[in-house]
Amino acid sequence: MKLYSGPVSLFSRKVEIALHEKGLVFEQILVPFTQTRGYSPKNPDVLAINPKGQVPVLVDRDLSLYDSTVIIEYLEDAYPDPALYPKASIERARCRLFDVFGDEVMLAPLRFLMHRTEPKPDDPERWRAKEDKAREAETVLAGHFAEIDRAFQGKDYLCGAFSAADIAVFMAVFWTRRLGGPSLKGHETLASWYGRLSTRPAFARVIGEIRAADEELSAPVEGAFRE
Numbered sequence: 001m002k003l004y005s006g007p008v009s010l011f012s013r014k015v016e017i018a019l020h021e022k023g024l025v026f027e028q029i030l031v032p033f034t035q036t037r038g039y040s041p042k043n044p045d046v047l048a049i050n051p052k053g054q055v056p057v058l059v060d061r062d063l064s065l066y067d068s069t070v071i072i073e074y075l076e077d078a079y080p081d082p083a084l085y086p087k088a089s090i091e092r093a094r095c096r097l098f099d100v101f102g103d104e105v106m107l108a109p110l111r112f113l114m115h116r117t118e119p120k121p122d123d124p125e126r127w128r129a130k131e132d133k134a135r136e137a138e139t140v141l142a143g144h145f146a147e148i149d150r151a152f153q154g155k156d157y158l159c160g161a162f163s164a165a166d167i168a169v170f171m172a173v174f175w176t177r178r179l180g181g182p183s184l185k186g187h188e189t190l191a192s193w194y195g196r197l198s199t200r201p202a203f204a205r206v207i208g209e210i211r212a213a214d215e216e217l218s219a220p221v222e223g224a225f226r227e
């Protein structure tokens with residue numbers, strides 16, 4: 001199995017956690033990425049497989065797939081143990097909604113924080129304008145943290161047992177922290193879940209790789225991983 005991944009690609013790293021959780025061995029192919037040029041020039045295999053030209057891309061035998069959620073759902077069907085989705089259809093649907101929440105709902109405000117890992121522009125006014133928008137986005141993200149905190153309702157994981165929902169939402173929360181977003185203070189259930197997931201071997205390994213990639217590729221972010 002081969003995974004085309006990006007060193008600081010939220011969605012690729014999300015798939016990597018799922019692969020590690022399932023104990024699947026894969027060849028990791030890191031596509032070129034810089035903070036100034038993004039993913040350009042694009043990996044030719046990625047361009048040939050994914051019409052959107054994005055990572056992650058998974059190749060398993062003669063199957064080529066793109067989109068992190070589609071890939072994780074395939075992994076669940078092809079390699080069901082250990083399970084990453086609940087068995088009951090209603091619970092599975094709820095779990096998928098959390099995936100959408102992490103991947104799409106939280107990504108919308110997160111995009112306004114992404115300039116923080118890039119080199120600062122020469123014109124300070126441009127930076128200030130971006131930071132004004134970032135602060136508005138942080139308010140939205142803090143609201144999402146509160147929402148996730150409430151979603152646990154006494155459960156240890158978002159869907160009862162550990163699932164793909166935890167991976168997707170964790171990635172959005174981790175990315176928020178990586179980009180200097182709001183702290184987890186005041187959201188005790190969320191903070192404790194986040195702490196527990198961070199030490200699971202699959203998560204710890206991928207977090208370590210992202211942080212090492214940031215050391216090499218990204219500008220230091222003020223307030224990243226704030227307490």
Ligand SMILES: N[C@@H](CCC(=O)N[C@@H](CS)C(=O)NCC(=O)O)C(=O)O
Pocket residue numbers: 006008009010011012039052053054055056066067068069103
């Ligand atoms: N919905 C897609 C999003 C994939 C995505 O946005 N990939 C980014 C890296 S995290 C990418 O390859 N960006 C390059 C581009 O859009 O040209 C997924 O879940 O896989």
